[in-house]
Amino acid sequence: MTYDSAIQYIRSVQARGSKPGLSRMRRLMEMLGNPQKQLRYVHVVGTNGKGSFCCMLSNILRCAGYKTGLFTSPHMIKINERMKIDGVDISDEELSELLEIVIPKAESMQDDLPTEFEIMTAIGFMFFAKHKVSIVVLEAGLGGALDSTNIIDAPELAVVTNIGLDHVAYLGNTFEQIAATKAMVIKPGCQALFYGQNTEAQVAIQSRCDEVDVKLTVPDYTRITQPKWDQNGSSFVWSGPRWHISLIGMHQIYNAVMVLEACRILRGRGWKIDMDTMDQGLRETYWPGRFEVLQRGQEATETTEYRPAVITDGGHNPQGVAATVRTLQEIYPDNKYVYVMGVMADKDVTDILNTMLPHAAKVFTVRPHNTRSMDAEELADKIRAWGAEAIVCDSVADGVAKAMEYATSLADNSPVVAIGSLYMYCDVKACFNK
Numbered sequence: 001m002t003y004d005s006a007i008q009y010i011r012s013v014q015a016r017g018s019k020p021g022l023s024r025m026r027r028l029m030e031m032l033g034n035p036q037k038q039l040r041y042v043h044v045v046g047t048n049g050k051g052s053f054c055c056m057l058s059n060i061l062r063c064a065g066y067k068t069g070l071f072t073s074p075h076m077i078k079i080n081e082r083m084k085i086d087g088v089d090i091s092d093e094e095l096s097e098l099l100e101i102v103i104p105k106a107e108s109m110q111d112d113l114p115t116e117f118e119i120m121t122a123i124g125f126m127f128f129a130k131h132k133v134s135i136v137v138l139e140a141g142l143g144g145a146l147d148s149t150n151i152i153d154a155p156e157l158a159v160v161t162n163i164g165l166d167h168v169a170y171l172g173n174t175f176e177q178i179a180a181t182k183a184m185v186i187k188p189g190c191q192a193l194f195y196g197q198n199t200e201a202q203v204a205i206q207s208r209c210d211e212v213d214v215k216l217t218v219p220d221y222t223r224i225t226q227p228k229w230d231q232n233g234s235s236f237v238w239s240g241p242r243w244h245i246s247l248i249g250m251h252q253i254y255n256a257v258m259v260l261e262a263c264r265i266l267r268g269r270g271w272k273i274d275m276d277t278m279d280q281g282l283r284e285t286y287w288p289g290r291f292e293v294l295q296r297g298q299e300a301t302e303t304t305e306y307r308p309a310v311i312t313d314g315g316h317n318p319q320g321v322a323a324t325v326r327t328l329q330e331i332y333p334d335n336k337y338v339y340v341m342g343v344m345a346d347k348d349v350t351d352i353l354n355t356m357l358p359h360a361a362k363v364f365t366v367r368p369h370n371t372r373s374m375d376a377e378e379l380a381d382k383i384r385a386w387g388a389e390a391i392v393c394d395s396v397a398d399g400v401a402k403a404m405e406y407a408t409s410l411a412d413n414s415p416v417v418a419i420g421s422l423y424m425y426c427d428v429k430a431c432f433n434k
Contacts, residue, residue: 001100003092009103010079013116014371020146024114028122029151031105035129036152039069042137042262043152045144045182046161046195048320049255052247052287053161056259058137060281062086064273069128069136071149073117076288076425083124090127098123098130117141118148135271145184154189157265158214161258162251163201164319165348175200183208191265192216195258217265219257227253230331231293231309241275245282248291249327256282289314289425291327294432297413308338308407309415310400310432314422316343318351324419325355335414336361338407340399340428341379342368343420349374349382352420357388361414362406364391366399368423396427 029036042057044050051072058070068086075081080089102122106114114122121141128136135156140147144160163179179201186192186208194205196218209216227236233246236253238260245256259282263273289312297309311328315321328337338361343349357363363383365376380390393399396418403416418428 001096001103003096006092006096006099007079009099010116010119013113013119016113016115018117018142019115020143022146022148022151024109024112025118025121025148025151027109028102028105028114028118029125031108032102032122032126036125038129039125039133039152040135041152041155042135042157042159042266043140043149043155043185043190044138044159044161045140045147045185046159047164047178047317048323049161049195049251049258050139051314052252052255052290053159053258053262054137054139055287056245056247056256056282056285057262058084059087059285060259060263060273060278061135061137061271063281063284064271064277066134066271067132069124069131069133069138071121071124071128071136072139073120073141074422076422077429079120082120083127085128085131085133090123094127095123098126101126115148121148140182140185144182146181147185150185154187155185156190156269156271157262158186158190158192159258159262160185160192160194160201160205161255162195162319163198164317176204179204180208186212186214188212188214190214191269193258193262193265194218195254196221197254217261219254219261221254221257224253224257229253229327231296241279243279243282246286248293249323249330251323251327252290288429289422291324294429297415300411306408306411308404308410308413310404310418311415312418312425312428314425315419316347316421318348318355321352321419322355324417325359328359328415328417332413332415335412337417338403338410338414339363340366340393340396340403340416340418340424341383341420342366342376342396342399342424343374343379344368344370344372344423345374346372347374349379353383353386353388356419357383357386360388361410362389362391362403364393364399364403364406366393366396366424368396368421369427370421370423373421373423396424397431400428400431 300306383390
């Protein structure tokens with residue numbers, strides 16, 4: 001099987017959508033020999049911050065000398081990004097080879113065909129088992145209880161990041177219901193770590209921990225001192241040292257503290273992770289699309305033209321967007337923002353707009369390349385109904401170009417901010433790689 005034919009097959013099964021449940025995954029993995037049982041895991045669920053947490057922790061484990069697998073979704077540019085060993089994506093050739101093994105098994109399940117995410121998860125387990133990784137940092141997809149990643153046995157550590165009201169049609173419409181669903185990755189024999197900051201969610205997670213006799217850790221963020229961040233990254237003092245990360249914003253400092261707590265717990269379970277390794281791992285972490293500065297602002301001089309700063313951020317639900325806006329206000333306190341915006345149709349757009357639009361100079365709406373995305377005209381209508389100005393664009397590239405032109409005409413240091421969906425990242429990034 002060629003790589004092109006592999007990608008064509010993966011795209012063809014995307015139409016199956018999301019079908020929560022573990023029966024298909026169990027059948028598929030049994031036919032493949034249950035490679036997931038050969039591995040040890042840190043299993044990560046939550047609404048926001050999963051990717052950042054996973055990337056930082058996996059980088060620390062790699063720096064500690066462990067052969068480390070990382071499984072995340074969605075990908076930004078290429079589907080290979082979803083599974084890495086020691087920071088290196090699965091190769092085109094190996095992805096194709098493993099998919100060629102999976103396809104006959106998957107297609108034999110004619111009564112209940114596996115979804116695209118289940119097939120990719122199966123490939124991930126096979127990839128990590130084949131290379132005998134020491135540990136896998138495993139990010140769940142949707143939810144926890146019925147997510148395809150939840151066929152694993154008890155992990156070393158079950159992590160629940162920040163909880164928000166997202167995917168309510170599948171997970172429940174209260175913090176407690178959503179947290180209870182996600183907490184089902186907590187199993188007897190592991191330890192548990194929760195982001196905190198939400199009493200309802202914590203009650204549900206503690207209840208699950210009590211049920212399966214698992215110790216729960218919740219970081220005390222009041223111990224953070226001297227937090228700082230700018231366009232170059234963030235730093236903070238925690239438990240003595242000053243820590244440095246490339247990710248930007250207070251929410252990323254909280255995520256980093258979660259990672260430090262995870263390292264402490266893993267050390268208690270016999271994993272050798274020292275302070276220097278933690279420092280190196282955090283400093284070297286790069287996680288694209290999370291308040292990523294694609295272009296730095298430049299004041300006009302006699303020899304140079306003015307250009308606005310450009311930031312892309314994967315905030316795609318009310319909590320994520322709120323964190324982005326807070327960070328923007330810290331870095332650009334006296335400015336409004338020129339948005340390039342595209343969203344999925346199933347998101348809580350009203351709450352997102354209520355957070356964004358008080359700070360908007362103008363919004364350029366686009367439709368991301370995804371079957372679930374909202375039409376750019378429909379999004380523009382919602383923005384106009386709110387009372388802000390929206391311009392409909394033909395493509396993401398068109399939206400970036402028009403936003404850049406407008407922000408340049410303002411020449412008031414208002415940044416261009418691409419926001420609303422991770423599915424825009426590839427097209428936005430391409431505009432600055434020419």
